[in-house]
Amino acid sequence: MRDRAELVIIGGGIVGLSLAYQLARMGMTDVVVLEQGYLCFGASGRNGGGVRQQWSTEENILLAKQSVRMFRQLSREIGHNIWFRQGGYLFLARNAETAAALEKTVKLQNRMGVGTRIISPAAAARLVAGLHTEGIEACSYNSSDGVLFPWPAVWGMASVARQLGVQINTHTRVTGIDVKGREVVKVVTDRGAVATRRVVNAAGAWSWQIARMAGVELPNKPYRHEILVTEPLKPFLEPMLSDLSNGMYFSQTMRGEILGGISDPDEPSSMETGSSFRFLARMCSSMIRLLPRLSRVKILRQWAGYYDETPDGQPILGRVEPLDGFIQLNGFGGHGFMLAPAIGKIAAEWILRKVDHRIFHTYALSRFKHGETRKENFVIG
Ligand SMILES: Cc1cc2nc3c(=O)[nH]c(=O)nc-3n(C[C@H](O)[C@H](O)[C@H](O)COP(=O)(O)OP(=O)(O)OC[C@H]3O[C@@H](n4cnc5c(N)ncnc54)[C@H](O)[C@@H]3O)c2cc1C
Known part of the structure; x- marks a missing residue:
């Protein structure tokens, strides 16, 4: 396992892998993904494969619409048939x-x-x-x-990211995150540590545990x-x-x-x-x-x-105070698979090219503190 990386992604589910895949395609390959189990161990390997654009908030409609367009291309792009x-x-x-x-x-x-x-x-x-x-x-x-078959989407994104240079470590459990002042400095695992300044918490239902390792409380x-x-x-x-x-x-x-x-x-x-x-x-x-x-x-x-649930049924995305390099991509409840292509692309552009997007404001963790939540009424399952 590499002992340092520009970016570490915790969680080898569809959200973490979609980000790794997009970053790699945009040229950022000094990326390490850490997954405690096998690929498809979490919700990404256990879901219904439903992909819909019928939502009650503008953000979810936008993300779902973009994701449908991306899923239509994905089989060709990754060389795995996702049966969409x-x-x-x-x-x-x-x-x-x-x-x-x-x-x-x-x-x-x-x-x-x-x-x-x-x-x-x-x-x-x-x-x-x-x-x-x-x-x-x-x-x-x-x-x-x-509807689609989730497994090949996960495997395909992982294999392209790997081919482009991202290191994906399965059976590697994160046990700690070292922080110095406002900065993340190291991610510790049961197979060694990776020095890094930027960490993405894409650990699905375990995200609250990962956040706590860095001293951050999530409501998930x-x-x-x-x-x-x-x-x-x-x-x-x-x-x-x-x-x-x-x-x-x-x-x-x-x-x-x-x-x-x-x-x-x-x-x-x-x-x-x-x-x-x-x-x-x-x-x-x-x-x-x-x-x-x-x-x-x-x-x-x-x-x-x-389901990794937040109080308003919406994800938590972006930076959290006071840690600059600790990025959240979690809290997707019952609809993270269908939004993952758009989330990965938008997050990669934001991390690599500093392209801002409204979702990092609407879905910031701070919305709970400021009472700025807007419930998604169309959550099922
Ligand atoms: C039964 C079911 C049906 C669903 N149906 C749909 C549907 O039809 N459509 C849809 O869009 N969504 C659906 N969902 C929701 C969807 O599956 C999730 O929103 C999505 O898969 C979340 O992806 P993720 O990458 O955030 O999480 P996950 O896929 O759970 O990935 C997180 C990963 O982080 C890893 N991890 C956790 N802790 C650590 C650690 N300490 N160290 C290293 N790795 C760690 C976990 O092992 C896991 O693999 C369903 C979910 C379930 C359970």
Whole structure:
């Protein structure tokens, strides 16, 4: 392992690797990535692969729109097929209040050049054969949203970054960060130390622990999020379906499996990744309510990963007081994968070329101190 680097990235998930990949492509290769497990160990290897532009804040719409454009090119760029399929996202509202919120977010998306439409339950049933529309008030549909297979995106970005000279150390756990005055001087691991003046905290659900090593308190909390996959079925489901009444979502993968999860308001913050019967029961009954033909399908597997949650459901990005060289890229909850291409590019331009961006102001850690938070209302799962 190198003993010094211009920049150290803690966390070999999609966020850290997207940054490493972009920096390397822009010519900065004196970069070391430190990952405690294998690539795909964290949330980036356990998620649903959903990519959507239907958000309620301008920043998320901007980031998602840019990321969709980038995902469309990514397979070619990295030489790994990420299986990005733009079959759309269909959100379902079951009461007037949610329907009104949908309408408001669609107007904002349209103003920002995202072509989401409000459609009737009857029109939704034409998109998804067998959809049970009783009790559904309104739907929003965007045909350019989609799903992908997360693993090749992670592996591909890592392999290009490596080829260009970035050193990615897996099975290397960060145990400490040495600070002198306002500066970071060294990152300590269980395999030796790396001297550096700049450190990026892209450790997902572990970010609060990493920050504490440098004397910084983050409000992030980890939450288990469970997910399941069924046996493969003949392709029949184009869009990702999401029921806003309980935060349930599922899509059909390119291999034919149905893959999805559901919000659980009673899930406490923890570092638990076991699988529960409660999830299985809630998820299955919710899926069958929407698509009764799934009642005979066999579940193959369930698993869990973490959402790295902040109090307003938005990430923490950029510098933190009083440490100049300690950069945060974390707190992505249930939508970090889909935003990672844009985040990596914007952060690389900011680090390397000092190109400022509104996200480093809107999503600064200091917003919590100054009461400048704006909740994202469209978080599901
Ligand atoms: C079940 C589930 C479904 C999801 N569905 C979607 C979806 O459909 N679409 C979407 O966009 N997002 C989804 N998400 C969220 C998404 O997966 C995350 O937001 C995203 O992967 C976060 O990436 P990351 O790089 O920040 O974190 P991670 O992928 O968790 O990477 C952080 C890495 O840091 C490493 N690390 C931690 N501590 C240390 C240490 N001390 N030393 C060295 N390394 C360390 C960890 O091992 C980990 O690999 C889902 C998440 C889950 C759990």
